[in-house]
Amino acid sequence: MKHGKRIVIENEALKRLRNSLRKVFYLYSDDITLPALKEIVEANDVDKQFEIIAKISDILSRSICLCPLCYKIDSDMRYDKLEDSWYCLSCFEIILKYRKLKHSKEINIASF
Numbered sequence: 088m089k090h091g092k093r094i095v096i097e098n099e100a101l102k103r104l105r106n107s108l109r110k111v112f113y114l115y116s117d118d119i120t121l122p123a124l125k126e127i128v129e130a131n132d133v134d135k136q137f138e139i140i141a142k143i144s145d146i147l148s149r150s151i152c153l154c155p156l157c158y159k160i161d162s163d164m165r166y167d168k169l170e171d172s173w174y175c176l177s178c179f180e181i182i183l184k185y186r187k188l189k190h191s192k193e194i195n196i197a198s199f
């Protein structure tokens with residue numbers, strides 16, 4: 088397990104359960120975000136508003152409930168140690184290819 092933990096669910100009933108729980112978590116994040124934002128908007132504190140939005144967005148993007156690149160909530164996920172975040176398997180493969188390409192270009196540049 089070189090790049091981090093991978094969680095794949097084969098059973099369709101368990102997949103539906105997982106996806107439903109993710110949706111509940113995602114909807115709950117709206118339930119806690121909106122009242123907080125409403126209070127801040129009423130207090131006219133724009134800096135605090137952006138701080139809370141960024142904090143909740145960061146929590147969601149690092150959770151296993153949502154791929155931060157494609158925003159899918161119904162995919163098997165893989166943990167990325169470097170980013171301390173979970174990605175769907177498709178996006179994770181793209182990230183690995185990007186890192187390999189970036190690493191090979193860095194080696195080519197360093198050899199000159």
Ligand SMILES: [Zn+2]
Nearest residue numbers: 154157175178
């Ligand atoms: Zn994705």
